[in-house]
Amino acid sequence: MRVEIWSxxxxxWCYIGKARFEKGLAxxxxxxxxxxxxxxxxxxxxxxxxxxxxxxEMLAKKYGxxxxxxxAMEAHVASNAHAEGLGYRTEGRDHxxxxxxxxxxxxxxxxxxxxxxxxxxxxxxxxxxxxxxxxETLVTLGVEAGLDEAEVRAVLADDSAYAEAVREDExxxxxxxxxxxxxxxxxxxxGISGGQPAEVFTQALEQAWQGRVLQPVGxxxxxxxxxxxxxxxxx
Amino acid sequence: MRVEIWSxxxxxWCYIGKARFEKGLAxxxxxxxxxxxxxxxxxxxxxxxxxxxxxxEMLAKKYGxxxxxxxAMEAHVASNAHAEGLGYRTEGRDHxxxxxxxxxxxxxxxxxxxxxxxxxxxxxxxxxxxxxxxxETLVTLGVEAGLDEAEVRAVLADDSAYAEAVREDExxxxxxxxxxxxxxxxxxxxGISGGQPAEVFTQALEQAWQGRVLQPVGxxxxxxxxxxxxxxxxx
Numbered sequence: 001m002r003v004e005i006w007s008x009x010x011x012x013w014c015y016i017g018k019a020r021f022e023k024g025l026a027x028x029x030x031x032x033x034x035x036x037x038x039x040x041x042x043x044x045x046x047x048x049x050x051x052x053x054x055x056x057e058m059l060a061k062k063y064g065x066x067x068x069x070x071x072a073m074e075a076h077v078a079s080n081a082h083a084e085g086l087g088y089r090t091e092g093r094d095h096x097x098x099x100x101x102x103x104x105x106x107x108x109x110x111x112x113x114x115x116x117x118x119x120x121x122x123x124x125x126x127x128x129x130x131x132x133x134x135x136e137t138l139v140t141l142g143v144e145a146g147l148d149e150a151e152v153r154a155v156l157a158d159d160s161a162y163a164e165a166v167r168e169d170e171x172x173x174x175x176x177x178x179x180x181x182x183x184x185x186x187x188x189x190x191g192i193s194g195g196q197p198a199e200v201f202t203q204a205l206e207q208a209w210q211g212r213v214l215q216p217v218g219x220x221x222x223x224x225x226x227x228x229x230x231x232x233x234x235x
Numbered sequence: 236m237r238v239e240i241w242s243x244x245x246x247x248w249c250y251i252g253k254a255r256f257e258k259g260l261a262x263x264x265x266x267x268x269x270x271x272x273x274x275x276x277x278x279x280x281x282x283x284x285x286x287x288x289x290x291x292e293m294l295a296k297k298y299g300x301x302x303x304x305x306x307a308m309e310a311h312v313a314s315n316a317h318a319e320g321l322g323y324r325t326e327g328r329d330h331x332x333x334x335x336x337x338x339x340x341x342x343x344x345x346x347x348x349x350x351x352x353x354x355x356x357x358x359x360x361x362x363x364x365x366x367x368x369x370x371e372t373l374v375t376l377g378v379e380a381g382l383d384e385a386e387v388r389a390v391l392a393d394d395s396a397y398a399e400a401v402r403e404d405e406x407x408x409x410x411x412x413x414x415x416x417x418x419x420x421x422x423x424x425x426g427i428s429g430g431q432p433a434e435v436f437t438q439a440l441e442q443a444w445q446g447r448v449l450q451p452v453g454x455x456x457x458x459x460x461x462x463x464x465x466x467x468x469x470x
Contacts, residue, residue, distance in 0.1 A: 002423065011459035033406075043459055062464055077465070080457075110345060171268075176449055180458035180466075187423040188237065191449030194456025204452040214411055214426030217439040221429025222315075223415035224246035224278055229297055230312070231415075 001030070001208060006039040006173045006183040009098050009132055012077045012088075015122045017182035017195030019084040024201025030209055038114050040102035040169040041181045044095070052096035052133045080195075087127025096133035099166065104142055106162035107155050117145035187212065236265065236444060241274040241408045241418040244333050244367055247312045247323070250357045252417040252430030254319040259436025265444055273349050275337035275404040276416045279330070287331035287368045315430075322362025331368035334401065339377055341397035342390050352380035422447065 005021065007014035025031050059070035074090040081088035101121055108117040120141045124130040130137050135156055142152035155161040176185060184192040184201070186208040192200065224230040240256065242249035260266050294305040309325040316323035336356055343352040355376045359365040365372050370391055377387035390396040411420060419427040419436070421443040427435065459465040 008459065011465065013457040013459050013465055016457075033410075043461055045461070062462070110347065112345065175268075175447070180460035182458070185449060186452075188447065189422075189424065189450060190452045192452045194453070194458040196453045196456040200453040200456075207452065212410070212423065214420060215424060217421075217425045217427045217442065218429070218431045218435040221431045221435075222248040222251075223417070223429040224243065224248055225415035226278055226280070227297070230246065230248055 001033055001187055001205070001212065002035045002037065003205075004037045004039050004185045004188075006041040006169065006178055006185075007181045008041050008043045009101050009118075009121045009125050010043050010095060011041075011181050012081070012126065013195040014182040015086065015126050016077070016080050016084055017184075018118075018122070019086055020195055020198045021182075021184060021201045023084075023198035025205065027198065027202045028205040028209075030205075034205070036115065038105055038109065038118050039173065040105065040166040041173050041178070041183070042098050042102065042166075042170065043181070044097060045099070045170075047097040049097045049099065050133070052094040052131070055093040055095045056091070058095045081126065087123065089127060089129075092129070093125065094131055094133060098132070099163075100135070100156060101132050101138060102166045102169075103155055103162040104138060104147075104152065106165040107151065108142070108145055108147060111147060113146045117142060117147070120145055236268055236422055236440070236447065237270045237272065238440075239272045239274050239420045239423075241276040241404065241413055241420075242416045243276050243278045244336050244353075244356045244360050245278050245330060246276075246416050247316070247361065248430040249417040250321065250361050251312075251315050251319055252419075253353075253357070254321055255430055255433045256417075256419060256436045258319075258433035260440065262433065262437045263440040263444075265440075269440070271350065273340055273344065273353050274408065275340065275401040276408050276413070276418070277333050277337065277401075277405065278416070279332060280334070280405075282332040284332050284334065285368070287329040287366070290328040290330045291326070293330045316361065322358065324362060324364075327364070328360065329366055329368060333367070334398075335370070335373060335391060336367050337401045337404075338390055338397040339373060339382075339387060341400040342386065343377070343380060343382060346382060348381045352377060352382070355380055 025034060056067055056070045056074065059073055060067050071090060078088040078090050105114055105117055108114040121132055124137065124141055125132045132138065138156060139149060139152050143149050173183060176191065182195060186204060189211065190204055190208050192204055222230060260269060291302055291305045291309065294308055295302050306325060313323040313325050340349055340352055343349040356367055359372065359376055360367045367373065373391060374384060374387050378384050408418060411426065417430060421439060424446065425439055425443050427439055457465065
């Protein structure tokens with residue numbers, strides 16, 4: 001079975017939702033038969049690269065609240081993160097454009113290291129004093145994930161590298177009806193929006209597993225079967 | 236949309252079916268939104284590596300026919316291949332264990348070169364005087380597909396490299412009810428068995444495209460949306 005998770009590094013509910021999903025997955029009997037793929041979704045795609053600013057000020061401005069109220073909103077998110085055993089800094093975090101980290105996550109997918117980089121990037125952004133909007137930090141995170149440093153630098157230096165892969169993920173999210181993230185898709189059959197409780201993921205996995213019956217299309221046609229014979233119907 | 240094709244290099248209907256599928260895909264309006272993945276399926280997994288023998292003799296023995304009758308069976312397959320513009324040698328081909336080429340196809344997938352290697356391997360096996368059961372030929376095919384020679388040799392030298400990926404594909408085929416190949420799966424929703432006519436593939440792609448509606452699971456939960464806000468329902 002295949003689970004695709006659309007998310008953004010800058011999205012706290014994606015960070016928390018990933019932990020909840022993983023808890024739900026751990027309780028699922030067929031967890032070893034589940035392939036998980038990260039898909040790109042930028043919360044702020046039009047923001048210029050390098051244009052970063054404090055999360056608290058962004059929140060206050062967006063919701064027309066005071067900085068104190070924004071701090072309370074962040075504290076609410078932090079308590080949800082802590083409940084999942086995740087670190088969460090309510091002060092000093094920046095917001096910005098996440099295109100480059102999504103491009104690196106596609107490189108990491110090609111190298112079989114996507115989940116490693118994703119976890120490191122979330123932790124850097126939410127729990128540590130490290131900015132995922134700083135190119136050198138991205139290089140360090142890539143190397144910590146197990147990627148080749150020269151390859152990471154080459155991708156970062158070439159804005160077109162994996163750009164189409166990111167855009168394609170975002171087009172697919174729109175086609176599948178995802179208006180926000182995290183957005184979980186099970187075998188392109190079930191859609192789960194938001195950082196749901198772990199049990200919701202377990203139940204959805206069970207439902208998708210039981211519903212894994214393919215609808216046959218087409219009539220009889222020539223096949224080769226495992227004893228090596230190749231039958232042509234009617235021949 | 237995602238199409239997974241289970242097949243074996245030693246399977247003539249997989250070779251022909253791939254061409255028919257590609258013709259059907261070319262006639263599909265949303266062809267640029269279709270991702271195609273090759274999945275491993277060995278027709279003769281218990282055969283020892285290096286134990287190869289003439290296809291004609293294998294066919295004659297399996298079906299209790301004379302060599303002349305086996306030749307006629309191959310001629311029938313060849314006429315189907317030719318109708319798709321594919322070369323097909325009815326004499327001199329060998330049959331054997333395809334585990335190593337499947338392992339290489341997984342390496343090629345990781346490097347974004349799977350379709351290139353697959354086409355080269357089919358052509359070598361069915362149309363050319365090249366044996367896909369010979370390790371040096373596999374190295375050459377890998378390099379022709381664009382893979383790094385040292386990496387190809389490393390995979391071939393290590394029997395465990397990508398072995399689990401091949402086995403996992405085969406387990407999934409069994410779970411999905413595939414008893415023979417080629418076996419086409421569209422978005423894990425529709426299954427198409429055998430080398431069907433191109434129009435069957437086009438119709439199935441259209442059907443799967445129209446049916447791409449996700450079933451929602453779970454209640455309201457916190458999401459972050461593209462204007463950067465993160466809403467907690469009821470908060």
